[in-house]
Amino acid sequence: MIIAKRLLLGIVTMFMVSVLIFCAVNLLPGDFAQAILGQGATPEAVEAIRKDLGLDKPFIQRYLGWFVNAIQGDFGTSFAQANFSSYGGSTATENFGSVAHQLAPRFKNTIFLASVTAAVAVPISLFIGVLAALYRNSIFDRVANISTLSSISSPEFFLAYILILVLAVLNPILPSLSNIYDGMEFGERLQKTMLPALTLTLVVAAHMMRMTRAAIINLLASPFIEMARLKGLSPFRVILFHAFPNALAPIINVVALNLAFLITGVVVVEVVFVYPGIGQLFVDSVKIRDIPVVQACCLVFAAAYILLNLTADIMAIISNPRLRHPK
Amino acid sequence: MAFTTIMMIWLAGAVGLTLAAKALAPKAPTVEMQEWLRDVGYVAFFGYIFMITIVLLSVDYYLGYWFAEDMPAWLQAISFFGPQKLPFYGWLINGIIMFGIAGWIFRVVGRTVGTEWSKKMFRQMPVTASFGILIIILYAIMSIFADFIAPYGQADVFDKINLLPGGDPALGGDPAHLLGTDQIGRDLLSRLIYGGQNTVGIAFATTCLAFFIGTSLGFLAATLGGWFDQLLSRIVDMLMAIPQLIFALLLMTIATAWAGSERSLLTIYMVVIIAVLDSTRVFRLSRAVGMNIVVMDFFEAAKLRGENLAYLIFKEILPNAYAPLLAEFGLRFCFVFLTIASLSFLGVGIQPPLADWGTMVKDLSQFINFAAFSPLTAALPLLAAGAIALLTVAVNFVVDWMLHRSSGLKE
Numbered sequence: 174m175i176i177a178k179r180l181l182l183g184i185v186t187m188f189m190v191s192v193l194i195f196c197a198v199n200l201l202p203g204d205f206a207q208a209i210l211g212q213g214a215t216p217e218a219v220e221a222i223r224k225d226l227g228l229d230k231p232f233i234q235r236y237l238g239w240f241v242n243a244i245q246g247d248f249g250t251s252f253a254q255a256n257f258s259s260y261g262g263s264t265a266t267e268n269f270g271s272v273a274h275q276l277a278p279r280f281k282n283t284i285f286l287a288s289v290t291a292a293v294a295v296p297i298s299l300f301i302g303v304l305a306a307l308y309r310n311s312i313f314d315r316v317a318n319i320s321t322l323s324s325i326s327s328p329e330f331f332l333a334y335i336l337i338l339v340l341a342v343l344n345p346i347l348p349s350l351s352n353i354y355d356g357m358e359f360g361e362r363l364q365k366t367m368l369p370a371l372t373l374t375l376v377v378a379a380h381m382m383r384m385t386r387a388a389i390i391n392l393l394a395s396p397f398i399e400m401a402r403l404k405g406l407s408p409f410r411v412i413l414f415h416a417f418p419n420a421l422a423p424i425i426n427v428v429a430l431n432l433a434f435l436i437t438g439v440v441v442v443e444v445v446f447v448y449p450g451i452g453q454l455f456v457d458s459v460k461i462r463d464i465p466v467v468q469a470c471c472l473v474f475a476a477a478y479i480l481l482n483l484t485a486d487i488m489a490i491i492s493n494p495r496l497r498h499p500k
Numbered sequence: 501m502a503f504t505t506i507m508m509i510w511l512a513g514a515v516g517l518t519l520a521a522k523a524l525a526p527k528a529p530t531v532e533m534q535e536w537l538r539d540v541g542y543v544a545f546f547g548y549i550f551m552i553t554i555v556l557l558s559v560d561y562y563l564g565y566w567f568a569e570d571m572p573a574w575l576q577a578i579s580f581f582g583p584q585k586l587p588f589y590g591w592l593i594n595g596i597i598m599f600g601i602a603g604w605i606f607r608v609v610g611r612t613v614g615t616e617w618s619k620k621m622f623r624q625m626p627v628t629a630s631f632g633i634l635i636i637i638l639y640a641i642m643s644i645f646a647d648f649i650a651p652y653g654q655a656d657v658f659d660k661i662n663l664l665p666g667g668d669p670a671l672g673g674d675p676a677h678l679l680g681t682d683q684i685g686r687d688l689l690s691r692l693i694y695g696g697q698n699t700v701g702i703a704f705a706t707t708c709l710a711f712f713i714g715t716s717l718g719f720l721a722a723t724l725g726g727w728f729d730q731l732l733s734r735i736v737d738m739l740m741a742i743p744q745l746i747f748a749l750l751l752m753t754i755a756t757a758w759a760g761s762e763r764s765l766l767t768i769y770m771v772v773i774i775a776v777l778d779s780t781r782v783f784r785l786s787r788a789v790g791m792n793i794v795v796m797d798f799f800e801a802a803k804l805r806g807e808n809l810a811y812l813i814f815k816e817i818l819p820n821a822y823a824p825l826l827a828e829f830g831l832r833f834c835f836v837f838l839t840i841a842s843l844s845f846l847g848v849g850i851q852p853p854l855a856d857w858g859t860m861v862k863d864l865s866q867f868i869n870f871a872a873f874s875p876l877t878a879a880l881p882l883l884a885a886g887a888i889a890l891l892t893v894a895v896n897f898v899v900d901w902m903l904h905r906s907s908g909l910k911e
Contacts, residue, residue, distance in 0.1 A: 189738045200754050304547075313547055319628065322900060326892035328838050330845050330861055331885035334868055338878065342871045343586060349869075408541070437745040441842050445865075455746070456846050459753045471750045475742045482741075 175497065176487055183483040190475045191243070195236050198468050248272035248469035251458075272469045275454065280473065282353060283443070283450035287435055289363065289370040290377065295428055298378035302385025307412070309390060317386075321379035329438050333372040333445040340368060351448040369446040376438050381431045388423035392416055422492030429485035433478050510553075514546040521545075557581075558593070565590030587875050603631030629901035635894035639700060646697040651676075652687045654694035655853040661685040665876045679880065682863065691855040692884060699844075699856045700891065702771060703837040709775035710836065711829060714782025719813045719821075721783070722790025733787070736780045744777050745839060751777075752848045763851040770840070770849060778836055785828050789821045823906045830899035834892040841888050860884040 230238075242249065251272050305317045324332065341349035351365045392398065393416065401415045402408075443452035451470055458466035490496045518541065525537040557580065564584035567575060571583045584590070607630035610622030622630065642649060652658075658681055664672040665680040665688070673680060679688040721729040739747070755769035793799055793816070802816050843849030844858025852859070864881040871878035 186738065186741045190741050193738060193742070194750065197750060197754060304543075308544065308547070313551070316551075322896050323889070323893045326834060326838075326896045327889035328841050328845070328858075328885060328892075330842070331882070331889045334861070334865065334882055334885060338588065338868055338871055338882070342869055342878070343588070433743075436743045440745060440749070441845065444846060455749065459749050459846075459848060462753055462757060464753070467750060467753055471742070471746055474746045478743045478746075479741055 176490055179483065179486055179490065183479060187476060187479055190479070191240055191472060192236070194468055194471050194475070195239060198464055199232065243469070243472060248276065248472075249465040251275060251463055251466050272465050275466065276451065276469055276473070278355065279449055279451045279454050282448065283439060283452065285362070286366055286369055286373070286439065286443075286448060286450060287432070289366050290373040290435060291428075291432060293370060294374040294378040294381060294431075297374070298381035299385055299424065301378075302382040303389055303412075305382065305386045306389035306393065309386070314386075317382065321382050324375050324379040325383075329372060329376055329441040330445050332375050333369075333442055336368055336372055336375075337445075340371075349446070351446045353449060366448070369442045369448050372442050372445075373435060373438050377431050377435055380434055381427055384427040384431070385424060388427060389416070389420055392420050392423075395419075422489060425488045425492070426485045429481050429488060433481040433485075436474055436478050436481075510546060510549050513549050514542050517545045517549075518542050558589075561589055562593050565593075586871070588871070588879070591879070599631055599635075600627065603627050603634055606630050606634045624905070626901060628897040632894040632897035632901075635890060636898065639696065639891050639894075642693060643697045643700045646693050650690040650693040652690040654686070654691055654698075654855040656686065656690070658685040658687065664874060665880060671874075679883075680877075686855075688860075688880065691860065692857075692887070695855040695857045695860055695884065696887065698850055698854050699837070699841060699858070699888070702767065702850065702856075703833060703840050706771045706775045706778070706840070707829065707833045707836045709771065710778040710832060711782055711825075713775060714779035715786040715821075715825065716813075717779070718783040718786030719790045719817050720809075721787050722794050723809065723812055723817070725794075729787075732783070736783050739777065739780045740784075745842060748773055748777055748839060748843060749846070749848065752843065756848065766851050767854070770843065774836055774839055774843075778832060778839075781835075782828065782832060786821065786825065789824055790817050793817050793820050823902075827899050827902045827906065830895050830902070834895050834899075837888070837892060857884045857888050861888075 239249070249272055301317060305314045308314055337349045340347050347368045348365055349368065351369055353362050353365050357365075398411060398415055401411045406415075439450065440452035440455060442448070443450045444456050447453070451473060454466065455470040455474070457463075458470065521537040521540055525534050528534045528537055560579055561581050561584065563575065564571075564579065564581045565587055568583050568585060568587075571579070576582065604627055607622055607625060607627060610625075610630065611619055613619075614622075658677070660674060660677070661681055662683055663674050663677050663680040665678065666673045667675040667678050669675070677687050677689065679692065681687055682691070717732055721732050751773045752766075752770065755766060755773060759765040759769060799812070799816050802812060807816075840849055841856075841858040841861075844856050845862050847859075847862065849858055850856040861881050861884045864884065867877045867880055868882070869878075
């Protein structure tokens, strides 16, 4: 019941966010049609394009049209592509200029980058986080604390350039440019993705480690752990059978929340390594003001963000009976 | 294979040390030592061995930097890495040692000089926090007096372009431009210093604006409650559902269109956009803090006395919300600072001719490929990026300490 409520809230949020993005884009001065035509805008041509894009219709109708299409995976036509293909008089294929066509392969790449990052970051940070919690206030905990704090506070591009310097320029182990393309072998692809993934790992793992440490410390202070200890169980058994099952819920929560953190990091890191993902497409489109692409990327990022936060919440609800049956 | 062998040796060492510790435990002189030796586990010893190995290897590598030219024979015999040509690691360690000593000295000075209150504060402070305060003071001085410290103006163009850093004419430098010049002949040292002024100043102004918006609305929502609170909270929920950098980029696109050819307007738009986006977090916190205060008896009493809204907010809520808000100010500043730096790095933030660190990193980034030939040149982009990192690390250290102190987390 409460999960259904949370899901509904997620859908409502998504809807509101799409309204917000659409409104924001409509704050733009001037007209899409003029933006496409630039200098050579004659009134007739502007009128034709306005009709073509449906810009002559009222606001609400345009929004609904855009939203319905977006749900079906059609994000409209990219301005940059439209210049060349549909309005330049050339006979390019119908699909060429569509935003979805641009987005799909890059989306796959970004997901690949995120999965590699998660595969590296999650085990490492959980391991270090649990160790730091077990040996808290020891010298190991202090070193871990200082280094994660420094890693969190550094901008992503700083970590990225340090890694490039150490792993690509001074010791050429990994390539500093991630020019991956379709049909690449998995091993090579992995190697080229490694450096951006490592950069993101540094950012995300630090967050994750700190949150894991806090969660475990919280847990170790609870009475049932003390009871288990007082019964004379071995520390190993206390951790594995008493602490771990209860720690699972907060840890899943931590992982989901941090994958949401990843989204912001992806943009900068993809630009540094020229990784052909959504983040790079987004920044490029922002620079040339390709509004449909910006809109679509924004929507994709927001959807991923909302989805991950939703997952974190639902996991927390499922794993915690007190949340499942509120008073 | 080598990796497995090393791991096995470590493991064996850890097990051996643990067994030895257990055997030696009854003979230890004090009770504490006996207990420690009895209870210490394999994992701890494994960690100790690991850490000692790392420390020894890094000391070895650091000595390689120190004796890069003429390493004594006995050192060469025991050294694992040998002499090092590249100075990056040495610079890093030098920096850490220097900053550590500076923070420590600063703490000693703070403990002996000043009022009773400040002395007490410095006595309770860890070295990281005093280091953080020192760095913040240095940055503040550098930003405020940039006009006097910088050798040239930030937009001054010289006819010598692409001078190498170091100031040695034989290596393509110029003593007048210590860090060299960029591709259109602007002095990089001056731009680094002015970049601090612009980036830090704009981030500070943005954070202040965000706090002004966030706290006033948050406290109002807490005091008034009802539909006002509901409306604001839902709007904030919606704004927070989009990742901040993404939303900022979207709005910056629109701002660029609005600004048109007037690039200087763009910086003002950016300040407003980031302040509004960031005020949502401040709103959440100040509303939560305010909610806790509003239910207190003294607040109820003030309300029954018939005090007006301004009195309630400024005299009743604000003094009691100081500590969490101050810590939040530090965190928000870091976040805003990083967002602005990232936006500039992506090319949509602070606009030229204003110098700023994010843009500098981007413009100088390709020099990193020259690391093997000219380490100083390769260090330029890292210098600008490191300047950003250093300030946020410093602020975070101070905030960490403040949170630790105010929450009474002693564990």
